[in-house]
Amino acid sequence: MTAPAPALRMGTAAGRGTLLAAILASGMVFLDTTVVNVALPRLGAELKANVADLQWTVNGYLLTLAAFVLLGGALGDRFGRRRIFLLGVAWFAAASMLCGLSQGTGWLIAARFFQGAGGALLTPGSLSVLQASFHSDDRGRAIGTWSGLSGVSTALGPLLGGWLIDALSWRWIFFINLPLAVAVVLAALRWVPESRDVAAARTGAKRRFDVVGALLGALGLGGVTYALIDAPRGGRSPAVLVSVLVGVLAAVAFVLVERRRGEAAMLPTKLFGSRLFSVLNVFTVVVYAALGGFTFFLSVYLQNGIGWSALLTGLATVPMTLLLLVGSPRAGALSAKIGPRLPLTVGPVVAAGGLLLLRRIGPGASYWVDVLPGVVLFGAGLTLVVAPLTTSVLAAVADRFAGVASGFNNAASRAGGLLAVAALPLLVGLSGTGYEQKAALASAFRGALLWCAGLLLLGAALAGLLVHRPTKGGAPS
Structure with missing residues (x-):
């Protein structure tokens, strides 16, 4: 049949x-x-x-x-x-x-x-x-x-x-x-x-139903996430330490299970025989962590920090999305012509510049003067990244693995955002009801954007040093 x-x-x-x-x-x-x-x-x-x-x-x-x-x-x-x-x-x-x-x-x-x-x-x-x-x-x-x-x-x-x-x-x-x-x-x-x-x-x-792999992946991410979120309140409490241990052990078990299952695994580990595929997914986690952390803090700060409405807050990120819609096909064409290294290196640097501009937002901020330039710069940098990244991930593996490669890269982007939202409040000292206190929130917002800019620059360094034009001949098959 x-x-x-x-x-x-x-x-x-x-x-x-x-x-x-x-x-x-x-x-x-x-x-x-x-x-x-x-x-x-x-x-x-x-x-x-x-x-x-x-x-x-x-x-x-x-x-x-x-x-x-x-x-x-x-x-x-x-x-x-x-x-x-x-x-x-x-x-x-x-x-x-x-x-x-x-x-x-x-x-x-x-x-x-x-x-x-x-x-x-x-x-x-x-x-x-x-x-x-x-x-x-x-x-x-x-x-x-x-x-x-x-x-x-x-x-x-x-x-x-x-x-x-x-x-x-x-x-x-x-x-x-x-x-x-x-x-x-x-x-x-x-x-x-x-x-x-x-x-x-x-x-x-x-x-092919790798339910065990999926559960171990969820447990690994969940354990680390719980520890990062609960650390400001629990410190080195038994709950935090146990969740870290469970997360790490689940992650190790996930790798071992996937390796044993071979091509029946949810994530065939032979894909990581392509160094480019591995590097691009680390790059994805780093860049999307910056994106996830930025959007989390921006929405809260614009409303609780400087008193904007929800509608105006929603408007703030629209230019970024419009740039992605209009510019992504052109960025993809550029990457096909010159290779992904330059777009994936320049894009995060431009986006980091946008975040540094946005750190100046304060009481009485103007959308046109204080918010729009940084958002546009961040969106322009992200536009240089998204299409070349997706295309390169798919090109780094054999065609028969295109579906699982795309799915894993999608999961990696969401994992990056998840880890950033879990870790950044801890790193910038925001806990309890601090998001309702303007001074504490302003300090946390500026610190978070600095961390996100650093992540973007790390991504740029990874791309500049380790990314090359994909070749199907070198992809795992």
Whole structure:
């Protein structure tokens, strides 16, 4: 038995409906990724949260998403991409409702963990259904349309979220996912064809479900994250020390398990036989740690430090997203022409300059004079990085590993943000309710941006010294 050839065309009702389902589903995930930071001051005040609670509100989602996104893709290949996609949409919607109904920080954090697990099923599915459903002549156009319109949702997310927070409540940044999810489910049931990896199923793909690897990865990240977040309060308490030990042991066990499972592993360790693949993923963790730390502190500081509204705070990062939308294709073309080393070296340096400019934000700050120049500079630097990085990661391994390489790089970017949000408040001395005190928050904000700029410069050094033009001939196969 062979899988039917993908047959959807762009001009048909089924093609448009499938594309609509994928775009709306991605929009839900991107919206929550960009908007939750904007909501932190309001939900923190209403739920009487401390800094650790805010950290877990962000990191609970990132942890389960980063740990299980590769497993989510494998489940779709085995059991049906549409089926797992729909499960992810329903799961994400239910978790969003729980987030919006939260009556305390414990409830909200638990719901965010749950939401991240739904996102791990949904995120790979939104792209894989396009890849598997569209005719080869239309596939590139469909994926390009999905990428562009999903990017627009990312750009509009902070504005829409800021307006919802100011006009209604922070709870509505979660409730808005419910009608979107209903539209996705109806469109998917009506138009999205089912597909699966028939060859893998025929050869016994059950072995590919590396649940143990996924759980060990989550435990490793979770242990280290807990220790970093709890350290300001617990110091060298037994809980902190045990969580560090558990995290380290789980990380070591993860490597050993993945090595033993070979190509059946969630992450085949032979990929790291490519030095370029290894370097690029370290680079990803470093650069996205800077991005995650910056956006976490900026949203809180603009509202609690200088008194901006949620809507104006959401507006602050829109130029960065617009630059990524417009400039990424050009950066990708430049990288293809001259190689990735120069963009990946210059980009972080430019972005670091933007962060250093933003350290001057203070009471009475002007958006046009004090915020926009730094955000534009940071966005320009990031634009030089994103497309060349993605392209180089895929080119550093054999084509048959493209899916797992892309998934791991996606997980690495989220892990970088997770670790930054966990570590930076500890490094800059922000704890308890310090985020509500202007002087303490201002000092922490400036210190955090200095750390983030340092991470970017570290990334630039890695790229300048170790990155080269990818060659498929040297990729593991």
